[in-house]
Amino acid sequence: MADTFQLELVSPERLLLSRQVEMAVIPAAEGEMGVLPGHAPMVVALRGGVISVRDNGAESERLFVAGGFAEVLPDRCTVLADEATPVAEVSRAKAEQRLAAAEAALVEVTATDPIERRDLAMSKVQSARAMRDAAGAA
Template structure:
């Protein structure tokens, strides 16, 4: 079966770089399947799980807390704000991070710029997605 290069880069390191059959990424507008020959595009990512398929089976699942993906016919490069293998997620840690994000959002005042409120809400949604991914793992 045809493959393409999937690269997943976090601020800390390169997490994944190999040929895969398919990847499902959490695009801001919804789940997006990437296959070899995909139309070129750039997409924003929301918090969610990247699913990797190789040899006809799902081989890896990684949580990303947002970022961007560049898709070409032969490559998908994910630049993640934060990325963690699903097996490494802790429910307790995810719950703590949800609480912190919700507290930060609640502390925003009417005088704060709308961009600050939007960024804080995106963080809340991302951490809730992390908690959901940790519970499902």
Template sequence: MAEGTFQLELVSPARLLLSRAVEMAVIPSAEGEMGVLPGHAPMIVALRGGVIRVRENGQETERLFVAGGFAEVTPTRCTVLADEATPVATLSRSAAEERLREAEAALAELPADSPPERREAAMARLLSARAMLESAEAA
């Protein structure tokens, strides 16, 4: 691994999407966008729906939509365990719109006395669908 880089691995349930040395990655943590550089403090963070941006050789080389998951960061590695991951260039606006409609309907259909964790999960699904649509429109 070259100096000034760290190992980035992006794993979805279907497959390993990316595994290589990069200069920087920006990940959509639950608290907001988070830049990861070599030597980063160790941590584990929850991810929200959004785009992972990868920088190599001083330029953005990759953009991948993740629907949520977790990331483990160490000084030499960032491992992203994504619920779902798709290159932004391959996102379909119509599929994102359908996912958003389904998420809105699922949230609207929840009974008022639903447990808070069910409402939170439905809201997270809705926010992820919105992020997917925004990413598809920007591609």
């Protein structure tokens, strides 16, 4: 088994990362998920959170994603992110504004709205909280 795999992180605006890495931890919808070379094939939904990349036994990069999907194969992991930004570029003020807007939109949702609308509103709040937390840790 190889010691590395190809990690690609793509957002609608640009390709943020495309290189060999030892490990990546991605914010899967069900929880944090470690990806190593030889991982079983799967497709997972992502929630807002931070992708942590490890090389030479240490964390080498951290990237915030607002959601999306990841395709994991034994020799490659492709992340298709709704939005992605290196954590060092995440603004705490922008994250706070996004959180306030998302919480205000969630308040507008009623119990009679379709479940999809309620889920989307809650997902935006959770993603904004993850962005704020990432900005605080940068």
